[in-house]
Amino acid sequence: MKIKLTFWRVVFLVIMALGIYSTIIRYSRGLGTATNMSDQFPWGFWIGFDCLCGVMLAAGGFCIVGAVYLFNVRGLHSVVRPAVLTAFLGYLLFIVGLLFDLGRPWFIWHQLIYMNPRSVMFEVGMCVMTYTTVLFFEFLPNVFERFNLHTPIKWIHKIYPVLIVLGILLSTLHQSSLGSLYLIMPSKLHPFWYSPALPFFFFASAVAVGLAMTIFESTQSSKALGRQLELSVLVRLGGALLVALWVNALLRFEDYFHRGLLRQIVRPSYEAYFLWLELALSFVIPITLLSFKKIRLSPNGLYLASVISLFGFITNRLNVSVIGFETYVGHHYVPKWTEFSVTLMIVAMGFALFRLAVQYLPIFPKEELVSEQLDAELLSKVKTVTSPAVPALENAGN
Amino acid sequence: MGKALLYDSTMCIGCKQCEQACADQNKLPYSEAIAAESVQSAHKYTVVLTKGDKFMRRLCMHCEHPACASACPVGALHKTKEGPVEYDVWKCIGCRYCMVACAFNQPKYEWGSLNPRVRKCIMCPDRVVAGKQTACAEICPTGATKFGDRDDLIKDAQERIRQNPSTYLPRIYGLNEVGGTCVLILAGVKVEEFGYPASEKIGDTPMPEYTGRVMEKVPDFIPVWSLVLGGIYWISHRRDEVAAAEAEERAREGKNGSTR
Numbered sequence: 125m126k127i128k129l130t131f132w133r134v135v136f137l138v139i140m141a142l143g144i145y146s147t148i149i150r151y152s153r154g155l156g157t158a159t160n161m162s163d164q165f166p167w168g169f170w171i172g173f174d175c176l177c178g179v180m181l182a183a184g185g186f187c188i189v190g191a192v193y194l195f196n197v198r199g200l201h202s203v204v205r206p207a208v209l210t211a212f213l214g215y216l217l218f219i220v221g222l223l224f225d226l227g228r229p230w231f232i233w234h235q236l237i238y239m240n241p242r243s244v245m246f247e248v249g250m251c252v253m254t255y256t257t258v259l260f261f262e263f264l265p266n267v268f269e270r271f272n273l274h275t276p277i278k279w280i281h282k283i284y285p286v287l288i289v290l291g292i293l294l295s296t297l298h299q300s301s302l303g304s305l306y307l308i309m310p311s312k313l314h315p316f317w318y319s320p321a322l323p324f325f326f327f328a329s330a331v332a333v334g335l336a337m338t339i340f341e342s343t344q345s346s347k348a349l350g351r352q353l354e355l356s357v358l359v360r361l362g363g364a365l366l367v368a369l370w371v372n373a374l375l376r377f378e379d380y381f382h383r384g385l386l387r388q389i390v391r392p393s394y395e396a397y398f399l400w401l402e403l404a405l406s407f408v409i410p411i412t413l414l415s416f417k418k419i420r421l422s423p424n425g426l427y428l429a430s431v432i433s434l435f436g437f438i439t440n441r442l443n444v445s446v447i448g449f450e451t452y453v454g455h456h457y458v459p460k461w462t463e464f465s466v467t468l469m470i471v472a473m474g475f476a477l478f479r480l481a482v483q484y485l486p487i488f489p490k491e492e493l494v495s496e497q498l499d500a501e502l503l504s505k506v507k508t509v510t511s512p513a514v515p516a517l518e519n520a521g522n
Numbered sequence: 523m524g525k526a527l528l529y530d531s532t533m534c535i536g537c538k539q540c541e542q543a544c545a546d547q548n549k550l551p552y553s554e555a556i557a558a559e560s561v562q563s564a565h566k567y568t569v570v571l572t573k574g575d576k577f578m579r580r581l582c583m584h585c586e587h588p589a590c591a592s593a594c595p596v597g598a599l600h601k602t603k604e605g606p607v608e609y610d611v612w613k614c615i616g617c618r619y620c621m622v623a624c625a626f627n628q629p630k631y632e633w634g635s636l637n638p639r640v641r642k643c644i645m646c647p648d649r650v651v652a653g654k655q656t657a658c659a660e661i662c663p664t665g666a667t668k669f670g671d672r673d674d675l676i677k678d679a680q681e682r683i684r685q686n687p688s689t690y691l692p693r694i695y696g697l698n699e700v701g702g703t704c705v706l707i708l709a710g711v712k713v714e715e716f717g718y719p720a721s722e723k724i725g726d727t728p729m730p731e732y733t734g735r736v737m738e739k740v741p742d743f744i745p746v747w748s749l750v751l752g753g754i755y756w757i758s759h760r761r762d763e764v765a766a767a768e769a770e771e772r773a774r775e776g777k778n779g780s781t782r
Contacts, residue, residue: 156633163563163630166621194751196758227616227631227638238596238613244733245595245619247740289751296747297740307732308589308623311724323736 143469174221185211406436
């Protein structure tokens, strides 16, 4: 078999080579050599991006599963599998990132025997372990189907309601607990980002990111696989994203209003610049874009708005974890190239694994097979009852 | 009865014998070069800072309600009833949440190590349990660092302020800060000048309460939220079942009608 060397494959190989080199430095020289973290900055880019953003970007799994299976929203079935796959990969890679960041990763199992239920980090750890397991089971039918193993699929169908409820419960806890982590540092984190409402913000933004991420990955994979884009699905997700962004923006505004910070946030300062960047990318630009019907009905417009908002929320997580501490610490923290290169490697692994999975597993079934989902019989019965209202939009968009 | 340290900076002569004794007690290296270091680190648990003719010690405050201990996911850090906040290296997984959680930035890390540990003053727990003073208090030639019961030390400090009001600022740093600490500081200048966090910034609320308010809701949240989610699932799927059953019935009726 001959493998063609395309541009992206070369980029991938370069990223992997640098990443492996950085990995060797990390495990042979220690955190001090591999990172710019210090006693003043004990948490750096790996916590800020790999952990906070990694988990946030995996939120599509519980959002879509929740919409489709919990609220029984019609017409989103085709994005369930890619969303679950993204979440599963996201959590696996988050754990990989954690193995780099933890000082003594070989003792990670201590979490299971030396429990401190008062610790937010304990909650985070338990949620990671249990939710990754749940995602594994939600992902498993893809593999069984690939090898035509029907009996185990039936078993998983039986426990599916439990998996769904557990998955959403754990995601609620996990997404919000990443915000709760920072509640213990009221004197350290800048007031622009320290708020008693942090857990709510982290959860609410995860929902928005879950929707944006699903639009992003559906568009990406349809491009990569030369598949026809299901505009009706994207349009519905886009509408939901617009609502989620508004809710998030209002929550943030309420918070600043109640804490009397409205004047401070408009006054130029180091933190204000980063806050403006965050608010512009996560709210102002995508909300403005999505407010135009023309954009809301075009695949490119939806893609653009989603990607911009994703960058906005990534900025938010980095502001909370890095920028918000710089004034307190009194100096800047800039990640070392090895930190970036490890993160890039993990992200590249994510893209590659996603690509492999969609190629070899029935993640995107043929259009007719979409209904061959977990509640296939039920859906076929209901199909006659509910008339999808979206094809009209599809025509309008084209 | 909780033990504590009272550090009276007006009595300190900056001899740094406490640094030396601390290093010996904890088997840390100590040299002239290390003595000259004016920051705490993994190999320097306590430091005597100099500013003009004023001195100030820094060390772990041994909070009554330590943020580090509440933050640690594996309980590697814990408050003993004698007062010290101890560290169990075996349990530690190296997440460094204790370091970010500490309002006084006391836990330090062995960044160069391949099996790094969190390092901080642990208030000589072996000595304290054996009824002895901490190494730093024992060696102090002027009594600037004094070891004793926390309540007694507070009375002592209040007495000193009352007798020499011109020498001291009228406050005991650590009396109420973050809910009280087991290191109490008396000074003629503001301790903030030496890098201590301002009292009004850290407040009197124990830091674990900020996360505790959320964490205490989790045990209730789990069953309630599960029920809500399960309920939503049931309702939304029940609707389908009913709709499907009705559709089937209609279909059957239709068939019956046509045959008739």
